[in-house]
Amino acid sequence: xxxxxxxxxxxxxxxxxxxxxxxxxxxxxxxxxxxxxxxxxxxxxxxxxxxxxxxxxxxxxxxxxxxxxxxxxxxxxxxxxxxxxxxxxxxxxxxxxxxxxxxxxxxxxxxxxxxxxxxxxxxxxxxxxxxxxxxxxxxxxxxxxxxxxxxxxxxxxxxxxxxxxxxxxxxxxxxxxxxxxxxxxxxxxxxxxxxxxxxxxxxxxxxxxxxxxxxxxxxxxxxxxxxxxxxxxxxxxxxxxxxxxxxxxxxxxxxxxxxxxxxxxxxxxxxxxxx
Numbered sequence: 001x002x003x004x005x006x007x008x009x010x011x012x013x014x015x016x017x018x019x020x021x022x023x024x025x026x027x028x029x030x031x032x033x034x035x036x037x038x039x040x041x042x043x044x045x046x047x048x049x050x051x052x053x054x055x056x057x058x059x060x061x062x063x064x065x066x067x068x069x070x071x072x073x074x075x076x077x078x079x080x081x082x083x084x085x086x087x088x089x090x091x092x093x094x095x096x097x098x099x100x101x102x103x104x105x106x107x108x109x110x111x112x113x114x115x116x117x118x119x120x121x122x123x124x125x126x127x128x129x130x131x132x133x134x135x136x137x138x139x140x141x142x143x144x145x146x147x148x149x150x151x152x153x154x155x156x157x158x159x160x161x162x163x164x165x166x167x168x169x170x171x172x173x174x175x176x177x178x179x180x181x182x183x184x185x186x187x188x189x190x191x192x193x194x195x196x197x198x199x200x201x202x203x204x205x206x207x208x209x210x211x212x213x214x215x216x217x218x219x220x221x222x223x224x225x226x227x228x229x230x231x232x233x234x235x236x237x238x239x240x241x242x243x244x245x246x247x248x249x250x251x252x253x254x255x256x257x258x259x260x261x262x263x264x265x266x267x268x269x270x271x272x273x274x275x
Contacts, residue, residue: 004045005089011042012081012088042074050096057100062107066100073099159262160219163252168208170251175204211244215252218245 015038022031043050054066073095080095081088179200218241256262 005087007045008042008088008092009083011038011045012078013083014038015042015078016081039075039078042078043071046070046074046092046096049093053096053100057104059100059104059107062103065103065107069099069103070096156220160216163255163262164212164215164248166255167248167251168212170255171208171211172204211248214241215245215248218242219249 015035018031018034018038022028027035050067050070051063053070054060054063057066059066074092077088077092077095081091
């Protein structure tokens with residue numbers, strides 16, 4: 001099970017736990033707020049998948065409607081989820097697909113003409129040769145170069161994303177360790193000794209996610225679509241963003257150095273076994 005699937009299972013389990021505690025009585029305001037937070041985290045985790053399905057179903061121009069439809073699908077998946085039957089990832093994928101397909105049918109009734117009405121026909125290579133057509137017109141001389149360039153972009157994005165994930169994990173652990181060292185005294189990040197304020201953790205996660213976006217754009221010249229919300233850097237100057245990116249790149253270089261997964265000259269890399 002991937003890290004994303006595990007995170008989804010944790011959030012759904014926590015949401016169901018809140019609901020079970022409130023069975024037989026009206027929910028308190030605090031419990032409703034907890035459910036809202038868990039739903040917001042689910043939508044943040046599923047945001048890249050929602051954008052992918054939105055593009056796959058051709059609804060980019062109706063992205064807001066697609067997000068609302070997917071939110072309904074996520075809520076329905078939460079209500080239907082039973083860990084004994086299937087994983088939440090499988091269930092939510094089908095719900096998202098169903099909602100987007102229904103939305104597409106409502107927005108764009110399929111009016112494509114069948115091939116017979118268009119007068120189109122399938123032409124085999126033998127028929128093409130019999131009719132005197134040259135097979136060379138079927139070949140695209142630039143297809144290989146385009147495929148290699150696209151593959152290089154995909155590999156670069158994937159490697160950059162993995163390196164940034166490892167860097168953010170280290171940075172978060174270091175920050176939490178520093179907070180724990182100061183937890184013996186009461187401070188703005190401590191509710192009580194040994195307890196970290198959730199708001200402080202949320203600010204830390206947003207800060208790290210912001211640094212990820214800045215570094216991703218600095219390295220690849222394109223935005224990282226991992227986070228749905230705009231974390232914003234309007235208060236930052238170009239020099240501040242550059243310093244953040246360079247500091248993060250030094251950490252990425254240290255992580256990649258000596259790691260065969262990021263060595264282009266390595267002949268083979270042993271992939272981790274999934275349990």
